[in-house]
Amino acid sequence: MEMHQIRYFLAVSRTLNFTRAAEECNVAQPSLTRAIKQLEAELGGDLFRRERPAAQLTELGMRMHPLLKQCYEAAAGARSLATSFKGGKVGTLRIAIADAVDIALLIPHLNQLKRMFNTLEFKLLRGNSKDIGEYLKKGEAELGIAVEIDRDWDRLDSWPLFTERFQLVVNRCHSLAGKQQVELEELQHQQLLSRGYCEYAGRLGTALRAGDIDIGGSHDVSCEHDLIKLLEADIGIAIMPCSASTPETLRRAEVEGLDVKRTVQLYGVAGRERTAVGAAVMKMLRGADWNAFAQRPEVPTKDAKPPLSIIAA
Amino acid sequence: MAEKTVAELLQQTTEDSRMMDAPLSMRLQAVADAVRRLRPEFTAVVDRMVARLEANEVGRNAPDVGEPMPEFILPDQDGRLVRLGELLEAGPVVVSFNRGHWCPYCRLNADGLAEIAPEVRRLGGKIVAISPETHRYGAALRDYADAPFPVLTDLDNGYALLLNLAFWVGDEKRVAMKESGFDIEPYNGNNTWMLPVPATFVVGRDGLVKARYIDPDYRRRMELDAILEAVAADGSGERRLRSA
Numbered sequence: 001m002e003m004h005q006i007r008y009f010l011a012v013s014r015t016l017n018f019t020r021a022a023e024e025c026n027v028a029q030p031s032l033t034r035a036i037k038q039l040e041a042e043l044g045g046d047l048f049r050r051e052r053p054a055a056q057l058t059e060l061g062m063r064m065h066p067l068l069k070q071c072y073e074a075a076a077g078a079r080s081l082a083t084s085f086k087g088g089k090v091g092t093l094r095i096a097i098a099d100a101v102d103i104a105l106l107i108p109h110l111n112q113l114k115r116m117f118n119t120l121e122f123k124l125l126r127g128n129s130k131d132i133g134e135y136l137k138k139g140e141a142e143l144g145i146a147v148e149i150d151r152d153w154d155r156l157d158s159w160p161l162f163t164e165r166f167q168l169v170v171n172r173c174h175s176l177a178g179k180q181q182v183e184l185e186e187l188q189h190q191q192l193l194s195r196g197y198c199e200y201a202g203r204l205g206t207a208l209r210a211g212d213i214d215i216g217g218s219h220d221v222s223c224e225h226d227l228i229k230l231l232e233a234d235i236g237i238a239i240m241p242c243s244a245s246t247p248e249t250l251r252r253a254e255v256e257g258l259d260v261k262r263t264v265q266l267y268g269v270a271g272r273e274r275t276a277v278g279a280a281v282m283k284m285l286r287g288a289d290w291n292a293f294a295q296r297p298e299v300p301t302k303d304a305k306p307p308l309s310i311i312a313a
Numbered sequence: 314m315a316e317k318t319v320a321e322l323l324q325q326t327t328e329d330s331r332m333m334d335a336p337l338s339m340r341l342q343a344v345a346d347a348v349r350r351l352r353p354e355f356t357a358v359v360d361r362m363v364a365r366l367e368a369n370e371v372g373r374n375a376p377d378v379g380e381p382m383p384e385f386i387l388p389d390q391d392g393r394l395v396r397l398g399e400l401l402e403a404g405p406v407v408v409s410f411n412r413g414h415w416c417p418y419c420r421l422n423a424d425g426l427a428e429i430a431p432e433v434r435r436l437g438g439k440i441v442a443i444s445p446e447t448h449r450y451g452a453a454l455r456d457y458a459d460a461p462f463p464v465l466t467d468l469d470n471g472y473a474l475l476l477n478l479a480f481w482v483g484d485e486k487r488v489a490m491k492e493s494g495f496d497i498e499p500y501n502g503n504n505t506w507m508l509p510v511p512a513t514f515v516v517g518r519d520g521l522v523k524a525r526y527i528d529p530d531y532r533r534r535m536e537l538d539a540i541l542e543a544v545a546a547d548g549s550g551e552r553r554l555r556s557a
Contacts, residue, residue, distance in 0.1 A: 287502065289452070
């Protein structure tokens, strides 16, 4: 496939008119028609029914449309990133991160961009999942990282980054500190610091109740910073996702029988023009190996790397 | 017991070919012959796809010798961004497009590149491999070949399309691949079934393509000696002095 062929294909899909598509692409119509014919030959079927007054996508055309669009946007992104580098201007990365997601996830990637583009600026927005959705809708953020955004808006694109477990986090002086693993029953009568900003707070509470765990007391905490301070003061215990970073003064343990997992997702807005840096970060995050985040700390990593054998599936 | 998949059957053949004291083309051919012998029906599907790509001259408009190689900024297997222009400051660069860690031919190709890597370095050059796979699978290809060079992730085949090298696998081959143990969706982080035409470019310090090898038949790759020759012609090492 050639990049211009896909550009023409996307223009005809948009306008459903070969003449208008040719104008839009600044190309003579016979050239556009020829390019689309070549693409059709390569893909092995017609992409359009050439009807009047409007062309129509065939079944193959409809199937290929999202695939070709994704590939084309990646190519356009690759080109504009290179152009940005040459011009010395990469623009502003506007990214919204849910309160329950650790910024540490993003830091290695920001570091890489910073090394490559010393003019990079970023705008970091915070809020709950609903807020992240709103930032995206309004265009204040180009990308979002959150666990679950209500899909009441069909223009939201999402890519799962990783799925992770929850762990017990306690002060190093706490009676449960130092254990690799605790039973659900051991949480009986503990003072729980509840992460009210986490979409999974309710589900964790339900899981504890289902295990007949009578919490000694529950405290609502509104941000991770406060939670860490309270844990450091040994005021209570917390259940946190694996990817949340904690200071050395705290200890973590697996909770046997706690079967709650969450999936951290990357969000973007379909059909909205992406900045070079936004497109680059999107691909960096999607391509990244999240095992180090999803699996820490001491958990068997038998699946951390794909086997070297050629057996693929 | 379930019948072995093509992927499983090829494992030993790939290892045997890897150990062959023969040019890369013969090592690749040994695998291709084994597939043809073991699973003629799979080879028939491959041949049909290759014929379709060849009939449409897929890849012909990729950067040619004497033309500039487009700049790239791509993450390697560790997430580190690598820029072509930066690599070229030090000398010529071998850019190798691969389908993925699951592909026996790409494995042998990467293994061959690892074999000549010390010589390329001595000549003042560098090697990068590019695949559409996410980092952990790029790392798997790198580990397989014990490669001293990075494997870059070209997610969604963006850079490949920029070079007019991306192609659609097509339904018949997709089904055959899945049945044969090659489901590439989790590796590529998408369901597009797009792949790059395997290709090798030697890019000179001036950013122009000095040599290229593009073949829609993914069972054939640029011969290692030809790569070394092109690197030597542009590099700063002994070979260049000798030919001057």
